[in-house]
Amino acid sequence: xxTTFLMVKPDGVQRGFIGEVVSxxxxxxxxxxxxxxxxxxREAAKxxxxxxxxxxxYEPLLKYITSxxxxxxxxxxxxxxxxxxxxxxxxxxxxxxxxxIRGDFGIDVGRNxxxxxxxxxSAERELDIFFNGSDYQEYKRVEESWVYE
Ligand code: IDP
Ligand code: MG
Numbered sequence: 001x002x003t004t005f006l007m008v009k010p011d012g013v014q015r016g017f018i019g020e021v022v023s024x025x026x027x028x029x030x031x032x033x034x035x036x037x038x039x040x041x042r043e044a045a046k047x048x049x050x051x052x053x054x055x056x057x058y059e060p061l062l063k064y065i066t067s068x069x070x071x072x073x074x075x076x077x078x079x080x081x082x083x084x085x086x087x088x089x090x091x092x093x094x095x096x097x098x099x100x101i102r103g104d105f106g107i108d109v110g111r112n113x114x115x116x117x118x119x120x121x122s123a124e125r126e127l128d129i130f131f132n133g134s135d136y137q138e139y140k141r142v143e144e145s146w147v148y149e
Pocket of ligand 2 (some may be wrong): 118
């Protein structure tokens with residue numbers, strides 16, 4: 001099983017999509033193992049988006065991601081990293097397919113509702129920014145033997 005990092009961004013929180021995002025993950029059979037609402041300060045935002053430093057959208061991105069509360073989650077399941085990325089959709093909601101979170105709810109690349117880790121290295125790095133060991137809950141959903149063969 002893999003654990004990935006997903007975050008409902010400030011626009012997702014303001015537009016009332018926390019429940020929708022959690023529902024989609026739960027309905028897919030994934031399991032949240034940690035969850036936290038917080039507002040990122042500039043330092044935390046810079047750490048999270050370090051790979052984008054220097055790009056033309058970097059400053060607007062920092063402003064966006066620190067503009068209000070976010071909901072951070074650890075999400076566990078078989079192939080969770082690629083599965084959740086696929087559920088989130090393309091970075092620019094204009095290119096994201098219907099059925100994906102961004103493709104169903106977004107229009108503008110600067111307001112794309114959710115973040116999801118793009119690799120196991122990113123997932124590990126990002127989870128460590130947001131969560132400590134004691135933030136995680138180890139349990140199994142009762143239906144898991146009906147989700148997995
Ligand atoms: P991702 O979120 O799909 O992994 P990245 O390329 O890692 O996409 O970019 C991180 C975030 O930066 C995006 O989710 C989006 O919020 C923002 N972003 C990316 N490219 C642009 C752009 O061209 N204009 C404005 N914002 C952008
Ligand atoms: Mg990314």
